[in-house]
Amino acid sequence: MTDSVEAQDSSYAAARLRLLTQEAQSGPPRRAALAALTDQWLAALATSAAEATGTGGFALLAVGGYGRGELSPRSDLDLVLLHDNEKSVAALADRLWYPVWDLGLALDHSVRTPAEALKAAAEDLKVQLGLLDARHLAGDPALTSALRGSVLADWRNQAPKRLPALHEMCQERAERQGELSYLLEPDLKEARGGLRDATALRAVAASWLADAPREGLDAARTTLLDTRDALHLATGRATDRLALQEQDQVADALGLLDADALLRQVYEAARRIAYASDVTWREVGRVLRSRQQRPRRRGLLGLGRTSPAGHAPERVPLADGVVEQEGEAVLALAAKPDRDPLLPLRAAAAAAQAGLPLSLHAVRRLAAAAPQLPVPWPAEAREQLVTLLGAGEATVQVWEALEAEGLITRLLPDWDRVRCRPQRNAVHRFTVDRHLVETAVRASELTRRVGRPDLLLTAALLHDIGKGWPGDHSEAGEVIARDVATRIGFNPADATTLALLVRHHLLLIDTATRRDLDDPETVRSVAETVRDTSTLELLAALTEADALATGPAAWSTWRASLLADLVDRVAGALDSGALPRAADRDPTAEEERLAIEAARTGGPVLALHAQAEPEPEGDAQEEALGVELILAVPDRPGLVALAAGVLALHRLTVRAADLRSFDPIGEGPIGLLTWRVSAEYGALPEAARLRADLARAFDGGLDIEARLAEREAAYPRRRGITPPPPRVTVAPGGTSQTATVLEVRAHDAPGLLHRIGLALAGTAVTIRSARISTLGANAVDAFYVVGKDGSPLPSARAAEVARQVEKALR
Missing domain, CATH: 1.10.3210 (Hypothetical protein af1432)
Structure with missing residues (x-):
């Protein structure tokens, strides 16, 4: 019997060596062949050992990576010897483990009864994860089948408790090991986006609570496994760290040009797994929150935020065609991505500014349906890109979502050459x-x-x-x-x-x-x-x-x-x-006509015009977005605050504006405000309604502050980012001979210009003219102000006004 076992071991060792040195067979076929060869050898060992020891009620199980059939050249053999209180199991185990050790193979083993295995799984999440992939090798199949059924049932029943623990484990590991897709010497298994995360996604799917986006996931996992195989053969060691000195050899073994090509391929795979993980864990969170928020109904699994009565999830508008739902930015029901080439950038910018992830479904719809942007891009498209870039840390997750579905390289083709490109610089x-x-x-x-x-x-x-x-x-x-x-x-x-x-x-x-x-x-x-x-x-x-x-x-x-x-x-x-001066140009014929009418009637007069794209040689800060609104009204204190407040009530975003005052017929100054505005979302308001609200505001019949507060209470604006604080400065001397120039730089938000106008009115200065620009999500405004005597402010007074306005905006 001993000679027979030794012959089996020698035969296995020789066959294993031949398999690992065959260059023609690699990747998944070699891993499958190695697992099958090892299965056959261990089954024969178990049969011989059982006959020699007289052991009956046992089963030999492959678990973990071996259970999944993912045997790399130097992988551990993860084995469980399951027995039904057999006294001879120790002798059986000796006859199984020692041949493995004698061949120099790494072994991770345990000997347990079914009850002990279930208890260990209940106490140790890693044990439970390994048993989820249990596969029968030898002995009584009924023991294996019963344990697998119990482990899966327990995993699904305990999912509300176990999945958060698994997520926490993944996060802690990522903090220790870093992100695989950015490391020069990545750990293919432990780093974020590595093989451990791929295994965690399998466990989530086994819970039946959620599933990972499958497209590209198996290919990414295969890439990492193939790389690990080549690494094991290159080093002769069981290592998962792709060290610099081995990268050229591993690249050559995989048929790649060089180490940079290897890292780019590894990084691509890691990003796919990391992105799938982010999407999956968000879905798990939504499902678990839903279960906590309302009773479960037979045959119905609730997802996301709902009303107490169990109505459809709340949808809060973020931008035109984009809403927030269940903690994600999604496309509005009325959105038409196949007709709106600007929607991908608008959705991305809205999501980032709100600090929300862009939903997988939304990104895939946009990637599949949105038409190409014309070249050169429309001004709004560029503004949305700048808004996305200006969202701070929230930009990263949205950008990664766009990259995962190929939208970034569609928008910026030159991006493909730097995507996943390593930097061999320790800094x-x-x-x-x-x-x-x-x-x-x-x-x-x-x-x-x-x-x-x-x-x-x-x-x-x-x-x-x-x-x-x-x-x-x-x-x-x-x-x-x-x-x-x-x-x-x-x-x-x-x-x-x-x-x-x-x-x-x-x-x-x-x-x-x-x-x-x-x-x-x-x-x-x-x-x-x-x-x-x-x-x-x-x-x-x-x-x-x-x-x-x-x-x-x-x-x-x-x-x-x-x-x-x-x-x-x-x-x-x-x-x-010098800062650009708003009063340099003369009024147009239309502006003068409106100002004369306002002087004669005493009421607000306005005109709305659609704006064409600017000429290529035009000033970038003069480019128009949306429509041009010209407003003429008798000048008065607080004019800017009142007019801007009405525009905010109508959900109009001010992209640019020229504000100045002149006397067209010698009967008093007329404030002339030329706005370039766009609708925050939805259609533009009717001119008649806008004119009526302006008239009410100037007559004191419209409480703008109360109306804005009511709207904010009804539709609180989620602010997921923390923008830099506002900054108000006095322009250096010489910028203007007739006024003091205050420059306001702040994060754009509904009602911002209204608040600036109120703050300036509170300092008792007069706005002679102004230049308003919104660049992405940043407001860059210049106000030309004078004192009560119509002269520029003294230095100390100007500095104090700037401090008061900045304090009001903070």
């Missing part, structure tokens, strides 16, 4: 594409420092786009950035600025840390490159955002101080850039 924490998104996240915190937050956020997204091409990435990126800027609808001047920012995004930090700042030539050279103070402030903010997104080693107090010193010196060498 960088992320792949190139995630670094670009992370830089935009960091830049969103710095938007109050710049006059063009849209250019800052776009430059952040594009600054390393050239890393997908050979040669100097800054030089390649300059060309790509100009092309992308033109594609998404920036005018030539802005495209040139973006190209400059990308080409020189390392200029300031390299100069500050490597050059003598006391040398006038150093400052002169930088000043000649950046051209003006507006570009300088953009480049300084981009430099800081880039460093913060790179990693802790790339930014420090010392580096920040050197950068600030250089920026101050260069700013001193440049001419001060």
Whole structure:
């Protein structure tokens, strides 16, 4: 008998070696063949051992990875010897385990009765997960079948308790091991998006509570398993960490070009698994919350937020065609993605600004149905992209959802070259594409420092786009950035600025840390490159955002101080850039006609006009979105606050505005407000209703504050992000000879301009003119104000007004 067992062991060892050294057979076929070969060997061992020891009531089970048939060359054999209180089971176990050890194979084993196995599963989640994949190898099949049935039944019954524990386990592991898709030496099993997470998704599916999005998931799992197989053969060890020194050999074994190609393939797989995990755990959360919120009904599983009476889940509008439902941004019932090319960006921006994930169903509908955007993009499309980029941390999960379904590369084809591209630099924490998104996240915190937050956020997204091409990435990126800027609808001047920012995004930090700042030539050279103070402030903010997104080693107090010193010196060498002045142009014929009518009638007069797209050479801040609304009304204190409040009540978003006052017929000043507005969602209001509400507001018959409060109470706006605080500053002297210029930079929100108008009215200053711009989700407004005597404010008074307005906005 001993000779027979030894012959079986030798035969198995030889066959195993042949299987592992056959280059023609790899991947799933080899894993399946190795599992089948091992099954046959262990079954023969168990039969011989049972006959030798006289053991009857037992079963040998493969569990865990071996139970799933996922035997990599150096994988452990996960085995359970199940017995029905057999006294001879110890002798049987010895005859099973020792041959395995003698062949040098790793073994994870246990010997239990069915009751002991169920008890261990109840006490240890990892044991229960392993038993979910139990597979019969030898002995009494009835023992295996009974245990499997009990384990599955317990798992499904305990799902409300066990699944949150499993989710917590996955999160803790991710915190320890990091994200597989960004690590230069990733752990293929333990890191987020690795094989452990794929196994967790199988367990969720087995609970019958939820299931993962299946498309691409099996292929991603196979990629990681194939990589682990090649790693085991390359190292001769049971390791899951893809170390740098093994990557070239593993890539060669898998038929890939080089280690970078290997990492990109691994990263793609990890992202698919990580995204599927995010979607699945959200679904689990919704199901469990639903069970807690209302009684279960036979044959009905409730999902999401409902009214106490069990009505349909609440749907709260977020944007045109987009609503919030059950903690996700979803498409409205009336949305028509096949007719609305702007809907993907609008949905993404609305989701990110609300701090919500974009639902899987919505993303897939958009990917399948939404038509291509025209080139160049409409102004609204660009605004929505900037709004998405400016949402801070909430941008990441929405961007990942769009990437998972191919929408990012459809919108920005150049993105494909940097997607999942590794950075072989220890300073960088992320792949190139995630670094670009992370830089935009960091830049969103710095938007109050710049006059063009849209250019800052776009430059952040594009600054390393050239890393997908050979040669100097800054030089390649300059060309790509100009092309992308033109594609998404920036005018030539802005495209040139973006190209400059990308080409020189390392200029300031390299100069500050490597050059003598006391040398006038150093400052002169930088000043000649950046051209003006507006570009300088953009480049300084981009430099800081880039460093913060790179990693802790790339930014420090010392580096920040050197950068600030250089920026101050260069700013001193440049001419001060004046803010645009709203009163430079004369009224149009229509504006003058409306002003004359308002002067004669004493009431508000308005006109609404649809706006065409701007000419390519136009000023970006003059581009129109939605419609133009011209309002003429006798000037009075608080005019801006009243008019803006009425627009907010009608859910009109102010994209840009010129506000000024003049006397058309010598009978008193007329306030002329030229607005560019768009509907927050739904249709534009009727002109007659808008005019009536304006008249009531100016007559004191409309309580704007109360109406806005009522609307907010009825439809509370979810704010999932924490934008940078508002900033109100006094423009430097020389910006205007006739007024003090206050610049307000804040996060756009319904009623913002109304609140600014109230705050200014509360300081007893007069708004002579104003320039209003909304760039993405950022408001950049300039107010030309004077005192009671009609003169610019003294410095101390101007600073105090700025402080009061900023305090009111906070």
